[in-house]
Amino acid sequence: MSRWGLDAMLAVQLRTAWRTIAGWVLGVVAGMVVTVTALRGTYGTPEEIAAYARTVGTGPAIRMLNGNVAGIDSFGGIVANEFGFIASFALPVMGIALVCRLTRREEEAGRLELLLASPISRHAPLTGALVITVAAAMATAAGCAVVMIAEGVAGRSAVAYALAIAALVIVFAGLAAVAAQVFEHTRAAWGAALAAAVAAYVVRGVGAARETPLVWASPMGWFDEVRAMGEPRWWPLAISLAAATALFATAFALAARRDLGSSMLPVRRAPARASRLLVRPFGLAVHERRGAIAGWAGAAVVVMAMYGLLA
Secondary structure, eight states: OGGGTHHHHHHHHHHHHHHHHHHHHHHHHHHHHHHHHHHHHHSOSHHHHHHHHHHTTTOHHHHHHHOOOSOTTSHHHHHHHHHHHHHHHHHHHHHHHHHHHHTHHHHHHTHHHHHHTSSOOTTHHHHHHHHHHHHHHHHHHHHHHHHHHHTTOOHHHHHHHHHHHHHHHHHHHHHHHHHHHHOSSHHHHHHHHHHHHHHHHHHHHHHHHHTSGGGGGSHHHHHHHTOTTSSOOSHHHHHHHHHHHHHHHHHHHHHTTSOTTOOSSOOOOOOSSOOTTTTSHHHHHHHHTHHHHHHHHHHHHHHHHHHHHHO
């Protein structure tokens, strides 16, 4: 590793981004803790679990929001159903946020240029970002598994669900790695990857609600098809890992074909003069964050529209 400077790159990335990494890992695990403990207090008897299965069940509305959840008549199935909506957004965003933070953001700021002036391989930053993100995904999965097992979820089901969590994070990390090579600015890479996450959610929801093979077109569908809380199936995890491997390879291939600081897509030329809005702090802030604002606003509109239609 030292021959390519990967160990030094990892040390720098961990030193500068450990708060972000820890925040995501602890945040997702804390979400699982809150979900499981709250549900254990509400659905602590077989009668209460059966009542949940009868009243909530797996109707089209629930499948649209949370996908096809196996074992809904067990406590583990209730956990998967209630945590599913959090997982559908938090896990993809985790993979996107960590990779964009460790790659395109550092490159756009000019810090990678300083690091690569030393004996560090051209691919070390991307490799380090993916290694750290995969490790964070596995740490998150381990934490969630421990929480579920401690609250009475069957060990085999808890492990399968935790591995599905890690796989979903890793797939979107690969997608973000590709976006970081295609787009020159962090906000554009973020926006493209986030749009893909929203599209994957909608595709999975439509496929699950209509009970069609369309669910297999979405990484979130692969997450559901592990069927962790029913009879766990391990082979859908292989689909996620194969897709992640293909995305990683694509990202490295694109990185080898562009110069540092550039992107695969040409950047549109800016106007020669700034507008009156841009010379003011508020206008400049809005301009700089317009991609993130539009992305999050679009995601909120899609989710609320789905809720409205289902209601």
